[in-house]
Amino acid sequence: MLEHEYTHLGGISRLNVGRCLGIISAAASAGIVFVLLWSVNLAQSMGLPVNLPPSLLSLVGAGVVFSVLAWLLNRHAWRWRIMQYVLQVPDLSGDWICTGRTIGTNLNSEYDWKGAVTIVQSWDKIRIRLKTDTSASNSKSAALVKDEADGWRVFYSYSNEPRIGETDLNVHKGFAEILFDKNLKAGNGEYFNGHGRYTFGTMKLEKIDNG
Template sequence: MLEHEYTLLGGVSRLKIGRYLALISAAVSGFIVFLLLSSVDLAQRLGIAASIPPSVLSFVGAGTVFTALSWILNRYAWRWKFINSLLQIPDLAGSWSCTGTTMATSSNQSFDWSGEIVIIQTWDKIRVRLKTATSASNSRSAALIKDEADGWRLFYNYRNEPNIDQSDLSAHRGFSEILFDPDLRGGSGEYFNGHGRYTFGKMSLERR
């Protein structure tokens, strides 16, 4: 699993969300326990022998409910329109068509390239994978920053591995910054390579 945590600046603090989840979990757990005990009490009044093993009550405890709610939020609920508007996290997951231009330097010629960016994202983890005809890269760390003037910016560093038949290319590390359009249908950015390939350029994205 190559997904990694990412920093969120400008959205709602994950620590604050954790506190809210804890309060909600305690309330939900208490309500479930109340319903169970009320059901047993009603059954006994009707002359039905009923009881609840302690293990059942522990199973619906606040800790279990918190774990379940956290998993649902992390995998699914953060994308739901109402919750997403509260969390203020852009949903970038999916496939993006990418075109780029590597700028000319004293040691490199300018050239155009194209590829596909796949972003895998949950509430607390992300992975940015770029695949071109000659190489592939995966993000190692990332940050999302809400720009009140322009939209969401994604910063990430990556490691690039050339295809086995590209003997003239070297593995390298780099850094990229992408500014996404407000509707999250496209974006533009820049990249800077080092530690093996000293190039830089610009790129544009369009959601597929």
């Protein structure tokens, strides 16, 4: 699993979200236990031989409820429109067409290139993968910043590895900044390579509608 944590600036603190989940879990657990005990008492008052094993109560403890809610939030609920409004976390996951241009310098000629970007994202982790005909890269760290005027900015570092047979290319590290529009359908960015390949350029992303 190559997903990694990312910094989120401009939304609700994850610490505060954890506190809210703790309060909700405690209240939900107490409510469930109350309903179970009330149901047992009602059944017994009707002469039914009903017993409530302690192990059942442990399954609805605050810790278990918190774990379930945290998993639901991290994997699914954060994508819901109302939760995105509250949490202020953009859903960038999916497949993107990438069109790039390497800027020419004294050491490198200018050229255009194309690739495919796949973003895997949950509420607390992300992975940005770019594949071209000659190499592939994976993000190592990332930060999301809300831009009130234009959309969302994503800053990330990555490691790039050439495909087998690309003897003219070297393993290298780099950094990219992408500004996604408010509709999260397109993005414009810049990249800078170093530690093995000293190039820089621009790239444009367009979301692929899968359906």
